[in-house]
Amino acid sequence: MPKKVENVGCPYCGVCCDDLVVTVSDDGKQIIEVENACAIGNQIFHHATGGERVKLPRLRQPDGTYKDISYDEAVDYAAKVLYNAKKPLIYGFGSTNCEGMAAAAKVAEKAGAVLDNCASICHGSSFLAIFDNGYPSCTLGETKNRADVVLYWGANPAHAHPRHMSRYSIFPRGFFTGKGQKSRKIIVIDPRHTDTAQVADIYLQVRQGHDYELFDAFRAVVRGHEIPEEVAGIKREQILEVANIMKKARFGTIFYGMGLCHSDGRNHNVDIAISLTRDLNDYTKWTIMAMRGHYNITGPGAVWSWQYGFPYCLDLTKKDIAHMNPGETSSVDLAMRDEVDAFINIGTDAGAHFPIEAVKHLRKHPWITIDPNICMASEISDLHIPVGIVGVEVPGIVYRMDNVPIQYRKVIDPPEGVISDEELFERIHKRLCELEAEGAAKAEIKAAPAGVRAEE
């Protein structure tokens, strides 16, 4: 009898649907059916058992081909790369579990690496705004149960977060929103008339790159000031109408996406979005939320904040204190300046996402890719280490876009012999410690002299 696994979390996007039902074959080796998932989530599960998987680490040979090696050899290679590098960079983590992130941080601290995640090229600008202005937010269930106004700004969940609207924002019937969509006003603000805009009650086509001005106009109106006839391509009447809806809402949520983070203004757009949210809270209840992309890209921000106090761009190269300065310690900037001399790409695809110049610089040095699948990064690596797919073959905690931890399950075993990110990093850590001990035995011990430490 095929077995049904229920309440399965989906390793695709930041919506973190945890209601999937996955049917597994008798022998537990094939995924037969996936219920409740969107098309993309569905594909991730089927892909796990549908085609050929890389089952052993692959090391680049002088002739340019890959040769299978053992995990022990791969661990040794990775540890030696890290041990010998002056400034290695470990980047990625959008698609792995928090256990893996914690283990990777242990490795980065031991190796003196820069530790960064995909927020660096994604919602990093949100972090900059949050550092300055805070983050009045809520969990997604609050929006579902209370929100009578929902605003999507620069986000297109219809494509990027397929079940966001049906699970949390527009369609669900919540405790105080028993009529579902009928009890809500949906506003979409975007320069493109997206598929999300199709379901909006009000759509404002902001002039591309002029989001800040439109926010400014809303703030002015909410505070009772005059505004010009037209702002950012939107007529005054429409701005007044929307501002009035926001002010009269019982509970509202602004969901914003890359349209704010990665158009002109970037962190300033997010900053003023937060300011508008703050202003509205003088009248009623408003919240704001970043539409985080991958299912666990919120994870590294959480894990590294409790471990080091910084969510991304962590420079641990001093080994005794952490330092964060986006622009200086961010992955792409480091790569563009050719400052790193070893690169580990884990749970993402820097080969596809980084500017080509950055990739060219990184390629000059050892490049290791840790990923279950073949991707652009794995194909230009010196070493590709396959790992189990989190959420399919490896359980663990992930953080949804609203910072709610979701416990993911394992549906099937990974291909025989394939290990998890966490185990891999633990083994690299162990090997690093051995190398350090060997190095210390050979050379003078460089430990600080024993004695009294200065007071704080």
Add this chain to the structure above:
Amino acid sequence: MSELIIKNGFVVDPLQGIKGDRMDIGVKDGKIVETGTLSNPKTIDAAGMTVMAGGVDVHSHVVGPKVNVGRLFRPEDKLFKSPLKSPTCSRMEMGFSVPSTFKTGYDYARMGYVFVNEAAMPPLHSPHVHEEIRDTPIIDNAAMPVFGNNWFTLEYLKNNEIENNAAYTAWLLRATRGFGIKVVNPGGSEAWGWGLNCVNIHDPVPYFDITPAEIVKGLIETNEHLGLPHSVHLHCNNLGNPGNYVDTLESLKLAEGYAPKNDFGRKQVMHITHLQFHSYGGDSWGNFESKAKDVMDYVNAHDNLTVDMGQVTLDETTTMTADGPFEHHLCSLNHLKWANVDVELETAAGVVPYIYSPKVKVCTIQWAVGLELALFSKDLMRTFITTDHPNAGPFTRYPRVITWLMSRAARDATMKTFKWLDKTIDATSIDGIDRELTLYEIAQMTRAGPAQALGISNTYGGLAPGMDADIAVYALNPENMPSDPAMIEKAFSRCAWLVKDGVVTVRDGEVVAEPAKRTVWVDVKVPENAQVQRDIYEHFLRHYSVKLDNYSLFEEHLHNPRVIEVDATE
């Protein structure tokens, strides 16, 4: 396991009534034993030093989502404020007011603490709390889920269904691996879902139509019905506002007529936390004044209450509380950045940085209020040292708080730095108090008392044979106390020795070992309750954004548990 003997120290153990006698303490297999049973122990020479049980913190925000928001959104809390990694510790230590998990564990250990009760766990976020507990070295942790704005609780208590509420409470403690019943601004944080608040204890919660007073009384009844180790742990309504002592006294009176029922040696039915924030007179910031005397007179006269201070330490810190409306109010006062997280069906939280400056009159009055509470207390087994970390100041300032309590000179020296000293003296009684607490009283406030209030005094907080071998040795000679108060602070900041679970963990103020820490939780057996099972099923089906089966903490995410079992089936 190796044996230890701690020789010739001045032993201070209020749980046994030992007041500085010169005694030896034996340790075997992680437990305290009679010294006669040791065969070949390693010796720690504690001659001329004070020996106490490991410290127990009754209320501190150290792990979980809002703590982590505080870390994430304040990079400036790390800049120039983090020490370099200690060569004897395995991990870096970052942050000042909201330290990293590693720094939290190390710093508590250096101060001689072994048990820290996380003050507020949003149930939905319990996997996060337990992940951080895993990464907090050395110290044992418990975490209290918040109940005071939980929809199940509000609905049951509105209908006076104590048994159903008890069954739900037992279920939630198990689902989150929680420790006890925390109540934060009862009703007010639910009202905050609409941007509102409950301004006093008779102000009904919107829609749910129950008052904060009814919530608190119902939860006390629930707690005693179940016989939990700890009592209801209350953060009162109307925190932080001038004149709020009236509301506080009304809240305290809610416990009248209730007696503790439990098998854990707990004597109170309600713990009121960070009382400093709730003991204000006046009706504006202009005539803001201390009402610590009025509040403590009431507490002194009612022995079914315990309190902790919430002492302002005059630092730049990060406030964080499940009292969502308060944090919004605070950000409208100081206009700094504001984070907020409303949690579906359960609670809310806010985080705002705050600078308690000796140049600001309100801050220095707050400083005096906290100290007055302790100095007016007639029973220090019921009055505990906290800073409501990090709200009134970081826990790393406990040694300074101890010094203020032990030394009039230390208080005077601090008061000399106040810009509005005269106004502070006028608005408080601090200048008229000469009382200086003893080491015995400090031990009551920092280990024996909190352990008893938490219902864990059979394991923590004392030095009787059979208890955990958690022992702190401080370089202080009770017969020859230093004349310079700074030396007291130094001794309590970095203990000479800390033995945790029988392992020498701190030596000369440095962490030298990182023994496995524990997660302490309370498992209550209750009779089957089909109604509550159905209610849980319904709310998860319709209103939660996660599935019921993914909500309860998976066993693999609970780390090194120590379970306290309670049978409430009778």
